[in-house]
Amino acid sequence: MGVPDMGQDRRTADLEAFSWFFTSEYPQVVRLLTVVVNDHAAAEDLAQEAFVRLHRSWAKVSQFDSPEAWVRRVALNRAFSWRRREARRPHIELAAAPAPEVDAATGEREDVLRAVRALPPRDRALVGLYHLEDRPLAEVAEVLGLRPGAAKVALHRARRRLAELLNDTEGVTP
Amino acid sequence: MTDDTRFDARVRGALTELPVPGDLETRDALVAVLDRSRGPRRSPRRSPRTWAMPALAAAAVVALVALLAVVVDRPESPQAGQAPPPSLSGQWELDAAGLTDPGWRGRWLLSFDEDGVLTLTGPAGAMDSTEGASYAVTGDHVRVDVFVNSACAEQTAGEYRWRTRGDHLLLVVLDDVCPARAGLLAGDWTRVS
Numbered sequence: 001m002g003v004p005d006m007g008q009d010r011r012t013a014d015l016e017a018f019s020w021f022f023t024s025e026y027p028q029v030v031r032l033l034t035v036v037v038n039d040h041a042a043a044e045d046l047a048q049e050a051f052v053r054l055h056r057s058w059a060k061v062s063q064f065d066s067p068e069a070w071v072r073r074v075a076l077n078r079a080f081s082w083r084r085r086e087a088r089r090p091h092i093e094l095a096a097a098p099a100p101e102v103d104a105a106t107g108e109r110e111d112v113l114r115a116v117r118a119l120p121p122r123d124r125a126l127v128g129l130y131h132l133e134d135r136p137l138a139e140v141a142e143v144l145g146l147r148p149g150a151a152k153v154a155l156h157r158a159r160r161r162l163a164e165l166l167n168d169t170e171g172v173t174p
Numbered sequence: 175m176t177d178d179t180r181f182d183a184r185v186r187g188a189l190t191e192l193p194v195p196g197d198l199e200t201r202d203a204l205v206a207v208l209d210r211s212r213g214p215r216r217s218p219r220r221s222p223r224t225w226a227m228p229a230l231a232a233a234a235v236v237a238l239v240a241l242l243a244v245v246v247d248r249p250e251s252p253q254a255g256q257a258p259p260p261s262l263s264g265q266w267e268l269d270a271a272g273l274t275d276p277g278w279r280g281r282w283l284l285s286f287d288e289d290g291v292l293t294l295t296g297p298a299g300a301m302d303s304t305e306g307a308s309y310a311v312t313g314d315h316v317r318v319d320v321f322v323n324s325a326c327a328e329q330t331a332g333e334y335r336w337r338t339r340g341d342h343l344l345l346v347v348l349d350d351v352c353p354a355r356a357g358l359l360a361g362d363w364t365r366v367s
Contacts, residue, residue, distance in 0.1 A: 027200055
């Protein structure tokens, strides 16, 4: 009978735990990053970079209270950097194609997405974490590295700005 | 409904329509992340002690190779005629919506039967033969040779790590030279019976 390889058992358990975590969280992180960078392919690349970092630190990060917050923080920081790089690159303006006719629901969705895209990247992240992922304010603050009070103020301003862009100022309590 | 709640619902409704990666894309991304994570890291900044770097790099490579060898180590061929582990037995389903081959898209059923028989049933458009497929379990590894007479002809069996949690079976690719098989099997299966 061979001697049990405790190191291999640990690595196997880590791989399984990471795979479960990845399967559960990766799609959500990609969608969150899509809100911030407005580019699905870039969001996938950035999310994968964050999960590579997570995998390399899995033994430590998996012991944290919220690995979900950790990977989102890394992913969002990368997304913010990506946005800064993209903003410095020259862009060629293409002639706008005529807008196809859309139904009311699609039009409403496009209106909201257009308004979100008009927000600064950090505000998009706030809106994504709060509205899309339905995270409590304390978690939003943790992910973005803000104090809860600062996160509350920033979120209120972002919602107010979004409501103005949507001509829906009744929707946000002053 | 208050105005705040209505506004929240309006924004949430639009954002949740944004696309998320499907099962197949998520599986591919997991494989890519594991590959990249195990790949070479960026070169560290040079320090005055450059004499030590080659030795440290060599040690790191040796450690990495040893780790990969353990992680992807093939188990010995299992005994034929085995019964499946209780947690693996039964029937599992997966909605393979994102596969490249349109004929393979749809609901697949997978069951690990007695005597090492693997039964895989695809949607109506999947013409590839799954007859005569077998599996073999060793610990948390499972080797499968499904599609050996069709999409994966003349290719070796694929090896996966399996784990169940509740009504879910997660299959992770360890080694499979047949991308079509890996694309279908790797992922999160749900128990049917």
